[in-house]
Amino acid sequence: MFEKSTWIRLPRNVVVGHGVIDRVVDVVDDLHLQGRPLFVTSPTPKEVAADPIAADFEAAGVDPAVVTVEEATFEAVEEVIETAEAEEVSYLVGIGGGKAIDIAKMASHHLEMGFLSVPTAASHDGVISNRGSVPDGDTRHSVAAKPPLAVVADTEVLAQAPWELTTAGCADIISNYTAVMDWRLAKRLKDVEYSEYAASLSEMTAEILVDNADLIRPGLEESAWVVSKALMSSGVAMSIADSSRPASGAEHLFSHQLDRLAPGAALHGHQVGVGSIMTAYLHGGEDGIWRDIRDALNSIDAPTTADELGIDDETVLEALTTCHAIRDRYTILGDGMNERAAREVATKTRVIS
Numbered sequence: 001m002f003e004k005s006t007w008i009r010l011p012r013n014v015v016v017g018h019g020v021i022d023r024v025v026d027v028v029d030d031l032h033l034q035g036r037p038l039f040v041t042s043p044t045p046k047e048v049a050a051d052p053i054a055a056d057f058e059a060a061g062v063d064p065a066v067v068t069v070e071e072a073t074f075e076a077v078e079e080v081i082e083t084a085e086a087e088e089v090s091y092l093v094g095i096g097g098g099k100a101i102d103i104a105k106m107a108s109h110h111l112e113m114g115f116l117s118v119p120t121a122a123s124h125d126g127v128i129s130n131r132g133s134v135p136d137g138d139t140r141h142s143v144a145a146k147p148p149l150a151v152v153a154d155t156e157v158l159a160q161a162p163w164e165l166t167t168a169g170c171a172d173i174i175s176n177y178t179a180v181m182d183w184r185l186a187k188r189l190k191d192v193e194y195s196e197y198a199a200s201l202s203e204m205t206a207e208i209l210v211d212n213a214d215l216i217r218p219g220l221e222e223s224a225w226v227v228s229k230a231l232m233s234s235g236v237a238m239s240i241a242d243s244s245r246p247a248s249g250a251e252h253l254f255s256h257q258l259d260r261l262a263p264g265a266a267l268h269g270h271q272v273g274v275g276s277i278m279t280a281y282l283h284g285g286e287d288g289i290w291r292d293i294r295d296a297l298n299s300i301d302a303p304t305t306a307d308e309l310g311i312d313d314e315t316v317l318e319a320l321t322t323c324h325a326i327r328d329r330y331t332i333l334g335d336g337m338n339e340r341a342a343r344e345v346a347t348k349t350r351v352i353s
C-alpha cells in the first residue's frame with residue numbers, strides 16, 4: 001500500500017528587484033497581516049534597512065517594535081521571543097544577514113507567528129529556507145522552522161553591501177556541488193532520506209550561478225539579481241527536502257568547526273567554499289571537480305586558501321580532523337580524517353602551503 005506523504009512549505013510572496021524595500025508595507029497588506037510587527041535585525045542592517053522600513057510603517061500608522069541581535073545563538077532566539085511577548089506583536093520581520101533572518105525564523109516558529117525575510121546581504125542561502133542554523137557547545141543544530149511568508153530582496157540594497165558578502169553568497173551556492181555529493185553518498189551507504197528533485201535543484205542552482213559568473217561583478221546591481229535568485233532556489237531545495245542536506249555537507253561541517261576554532265575570522269560562505277574544494281578532492285581525487293570548484297570561486301573573487309580566509313594552516317587541519325563529530329550527518333569524512341590525510345588534501349588542493 002502507498003503510504004507516503006509530504007508537506008512542502010514555501011513563501012507566498014517573493015519580491016525581488018530595484019527599490020522593493022519600499023514595498024514591505026504593501027507586502028504586509030497583501031498577506032492581510034494585522035497588528036504590530038517586531039523587527040529582528042543586527043547593528044548594520046538596522047541602519048541600512050530596518051530604520052527606513054520602520055519609517056514607512058510609522059507613516060502607515062503602525063509602530064514597529066525592534067530588537068537588535070549580535071549573534072546567532074539560542075539565547076538571542078529567547079530574547080526575541082521575550083520581546084515579542086512583552087511588546088504584544090503579531091508577526092516578525094527579519095532584516096539583515098543570515099544571523100538576523102535565522103533568529104527571526106526560529107523565534108517566529110516558536111511563537112507560531114508568521115515572519116517576513118528582508119535580506120540586506122546576498123551572503124547565504126537561508127533567506128527563504130525552512131531551517132535555522134545555531135551553534136550549541138560542541139555541536140551545531142539545523143533547527144526545523146517554517147519558511148517566511150514573504151521575502152523582500154532589494155537588489156539595490158544588496159548591491160550596495162560590501163562585495164565580500166556577495167562573494168560569500170556565491171560560495172555558499174557553489175558548495176552545493178559537494179553537499180549533494182555527500183547526500184548521495186549517505187543515501188548509498190546509510191540509506192538516508194533523499195530527494196532527487198531537491199538534489200537536482202540544488203546542483204542546477206550552482207551550475208546556473210557558475211555559468212553566469214561573468215555577470216557577478218562589484219557594483220553591478222545585476223549581480224545581486226543573479227545571486228539572489230540562486231540563494232532563493234537553493235533555499236527552496238532545502239524546503240523541498242525538509243532538511244539542509246541539499247546545501248550542507250562536509251564543507252559545512254568544516255565551516256561550523258572553524259566558527260568554533262576561529263570565531264569571526266571569515267564569513268560562512270567563504271569558509272564553506274574553501275571546505276568544498278577539499279571535500280571535492282576527497283570525493284573525486286586528483287581528477288575530480290575540485291579544480292572546477294576552485295576556479296569558480298576564483299572567478300567571483302571568493303577565497304580559495306587558508307591565508308585568504310585569514311585562518312592559519314594548523315587551525316584548518318584541526319577543523320578538518322574534528323568536524324565530522326559536529327553533528328550526526330554522514331559525509332565523505334566518514335568517522336574522521338587523521339592528521340596526515342588532512343594535511344595531504346589541504347596541501348594538494350593548495351588550501352595550505
Ligand SMILES: NC(=O)C1=CN([C@@H]2O[C@H](COP(=O)(O)OP(=O)(O)OC[C@H]3O[C@@H](n4cnc5c(N)ncnc54)[C@H](OP(=O)(O)O)[C@@H]3O)[C@@H](O)[C@H]2O)C=CC1
Pocket residue numbers: 042043044045048072096097098099100102120121123124125126127129130131132133134157160161162165168172238244267268269
Ligand atoms: N538557515 C539556513 O538555511 C542558513 C543559515 N545560514 C547562517 O547564516 C549565517 C551567515 O550569514 P551571514 O549573512 O554571512 O552572517 P551575518 O548575518 O553575521 O552577516 C555578516 C556580516 O554582514 C554584515 N551586513 C549585513 N548586511 C549588510 C549591509 N547591507 N551592509 C553592510 N554590512 C552588512 C553584518 O553586520 P552586523 O555585524 O552589524 O550584523 C555582519 O557583520 C550563519 O549563522 C549561517 O549558519 C547560512 C546559510 C543557510
Ligand SMILES: O=C(CO)COP(=O)(O)O
Pocket residue numbers: 125126131132133134140141142172244245247248252253
Ligand atoms: O548553511 C546552510 C546551507 O547553506 C545550512 O546550515 P546547516 O549546516 O546548519 O544545516
Ligand SMILES: [Zn+2]
Pocket residue numbers: 124125172247248252268269272
Ligand atoms: Zn551555508
